[in-house]
Amino acid sequence: MNSTVTSAVKVAATYALFATLWILFSDLAVETLLPNSQMRAVAQTYKGLAFVVITAGLLLAMVLKGNNALEKANDMDSLTGLHSMTMFVRTLNLTIRQLKPNEQLILGYLDIDDFKRINDAIGFDKADAFLQDLAQALNQALLPGSFASRLHADQFASFAKITGEYDMDEHMQDIQRLYNRLSKDYGIESTCCISIALYPQDGSTAKELMVSATEALNVAKEKKNAIQYHDKTLTEKALQRRQMMLDLRNAIDNDVLSVVYQPKYDLKTLNVNGVEVLVRWNHPSKGFIAPDVFIPLAEKHGLTGEISKLVISKVAKELSSTDLLGSKIKTIAVNVSAAEFNDSDEMHELVRYIQAQKAIAPFVSIEITETATLDNLNNSVELISSLQKCGIAISIDDFGTGYTSLAMLKDLTVDEIKIDRSYISEVDSDDRSKTIVSAIIAMTNSFGINLVAEGVETETQLKILQEMGCQQAQGYYLGRPMPLQQLVEHLA
Incomplete structure (x- = not known):
């Protein structure tokens, strides 16, 4: 017997039971309670009307219940429980x-x-x-x-x-x-x-x-x-992103990514005393792909940790073959993405990897953007402290772009900060930028933090920074990012 027949039988049985009980007990009640025949006749009339009203209400409730169950069944897929x-x-x-x-x-x-x-x-x-x-x-x-x-x-x-x-x-x-x-x-x-x-x-x-x-x-x-x-245009863009992701994955696996070095200069002597390492990708068919294109892609797919290790490995291999370490190169700054920095397990794994590269480990510093530290300042304070205990110096890049740049210095015990290039580019033309740079220089000096001005592109900017007492600088005017052989020639 299917569910439809079963439901119909239940309704009929309920109605039959109610009608039988009504007929048997309502007549008995009238006979017992009303001895007068005229009153009994009136009561029988109202009893019949009451029966009609009650049974109509009962049937209405049953029908509504059945309809609700039917609607619910129609709204749901019986196999999966998802909506119909x-x-x-x-x-x-x-x-x-x-x-x-x-x-x-x-x-x-x-x-x-x-x-x-x-x-x-x-x-x-x-x-x-x-x-x-x-x-x-x-x-x-x-x-x-x-x-x-x-x-x-x-x-x-x-x-x-x-x-x-x-x-x-x-x-x-x-x-x-x-x-x-x-x-x-x-x-x-x-x-x-x-x-x-x-x-x-x-x-x-x-x-x-x-x-x-x-x-x-x-x-x-x-x-x-x-x-x-x-929209076929969206499909094409999605396919291009997917293909670039596959190409990046292959580039990492096949050691295709390369590194370049941008010198950092002591502004008192104008001698190079460190380098910032930057990763580069020369695609076999698309040519040079900018880091601001493939690094966000790597962040999204969890590949920044592998890229950082690849960079460290290449730097160790290239610089250990020279006599620059400890003499002309005293610091090696390696950039770490915000996603990587905010994963403490991944950061400590990277530090262990750096320490395994004994030739360069004493010189390596980790460079992170200011906004990365501001994502969770309390966690950043703890993580930076633990990394420094492992012998890793910490540098804050793009300083001045966050909302709490100056206040954060009292909490973050960093080793170096780099003034964002947006201030340096206007230090010779905008008094407000010059005042901000001057204030940062004074403050870092009082805190004993090394200061680097990035994005120096003119001789005028360089001289102003020297006069203001800035410690270090880097930029295209002083030296562009370059491969190892060119760096060796540049330093010579």
């Missing part, structure tokens, strides 16, 4: 109507490649279990506030409001990786396609947006294991 397509479309339309003018929405489809092959390979029951686990995993991996649905047997969808900073391509790759892991857990070789449509670019209604996502999905399914935006 009807509910999905209704909620998508409502969400679009409630969006503010500056808000965006992303609609994504996930379609399993060759789902029939999965059914054939593992059987229908195990395939259903796979879909259930996939639905649960997707629900947990989607952005907060996402609304997810199972549209068809092997097709899922979700939508969410997004901000301008949201990295769509990275999130979609995470979803694909999640799918790949789950399919391997089930012992199947399977891939999925993902399509993306954006509101309002690709549609202003739920229907238009879903048509755009479907069109993009059709393109993706032709390729298999693909991510496709409805």
